[in-house]
Amino acid sequence: MSFLTNLINGLSLGSVYAIIALGYTMVYGIAKMLNFAHGDVIMIGGYVCFVSVMSLGLGAIPSILLAIILCTLLGILVERLAYKPLRQAPSLAVLITAIGVSYFLQNAALLIWGSAGKVFPSLLDGIPSLQLFDGQLTVSGKALVNIVVCLITMTVLTLFTGKTRVGKAMRAVSEDKGAAQLMGINVDATISLTFAIGSGLAAVAGVLLCSTYPMLMPTTGSMPGIKAFTAAVFGGIGSIPGALLGGLLLGVLEIFCNAYISQELSNAIVFGVLIIVLLVRPTGLLGKPIREKV
């Protein structure tokens, strides 16, 4: 049974990674940039939720909504101020800017909330756990929420990009900005929308992450951010199902390493596997090599 428990914990952690990875993958797909500040938006989401519950006294649901709204606005603002002026710049300049934004957000959090860790309120404790196999296997309410939220997000986003007019326009922009403009698609607005969606997802991930590991610090978002980025590359960056697959595999791998091999080595093993996968499949598990007809 411990194997199944570990598997479920892995899927739960992997679901959070997958939601973060989605943000990376969507922004990369549309804006062709790696938004390294994405992990720090998660942290801001966590803090907003924390403040809203502890200081403003709001309930769980309004707090989560507030975190989503503020992070969405933050994402749009960061894109407008930091990335939009660099639309024509080489990608290296944008990458360095993203790292700069990441440090800016971390230090802003340090300034506002201090360096001491805050204990995140238990928002999801009210959700009942699930007993399976006559009580031999317990799936915690948090794990259930993580997995369900992740599946819902994936489904909604897949339907959005596959079926709606705006979602299809988003895919068109991700393939060829010039041709998309010729169709009458407003590329700038589409990029803003992508950042909005990605940052809203980061807020969701922040709340889930902090509920699972209830310690909040200005650097809370960095490691999960890097891991989710890894998950996105692992699954094939730019691909939504790839983010799901990469996130889940990474989460399960990490928990299994922790449980059966060594806690100290788990990160090394996880990243080692990534390197091997990329050596064999440079585009990631579900990434498609782009072939162009001339």
Place this chain on the structure above:
Amino acid sequence: MDTILKVDDINVFYGSIHAIKGVSFEVKQGEIVTLIGANGAGKSTTLNTISGLLHSKTGGVTFMGEDLSKTPCHKVVSKGLALVPEGRRVFLQMTVQENLEMGAYIRGKVNPDDLEHVFQRFPRLKERRKQIAGTLSGGEQQMLAMGRALMSHPKLLMLDEPSMGLAPILVEQIFDIIQELHKDGTTILLVEQNARAALHIADRGYVLETGKIVTTGTGAELLDSPAIKKAYLGG
């Protein structure tokens, strides 16, 4: 006939390179006008400037009496100007039908009649409507790019090298289609390296050389001109 497109003294730069030097020309309602010239003469640059992908330092582009020089690229298509870009640039990872839907993006919901109309003109696309555009052949991709542009109901259709890289039989087919579109009332601005084929179907032509218009005349006049014959038609 009314002039629908007027290009007036445009000068376009790529950094310090002066690619278009004071080009002016016009297209009248119902015409096929062609721009011919060698590689690097500035044909595609001219079309990209009209559609707003590039900008001119001077002069302007007037379409249906409206100045387009300050219009952002994504608003140009809603004025009734559609460009089929060089190299087709269909969305390779989207299906044929989705590509056509993108063509109708500015119209909001896709009108099934428009879709049917394009499928009638290009039956091959109907067979492959669920297929990913990247799996189409070069000729089919060209048809898709043209169909996609037609979905926006353009008053003026600009085609950039539609015959590039296609087998001779397909080139003929593409030129037949251009003539059909013309017969149905679409005004066409055609950029071609295949000067002979282009001049055969064109009402008028302009010859571009290193960013300047050097000669102009009706299609037949240019076909007969000894200088043009020597330079572009292979003697």
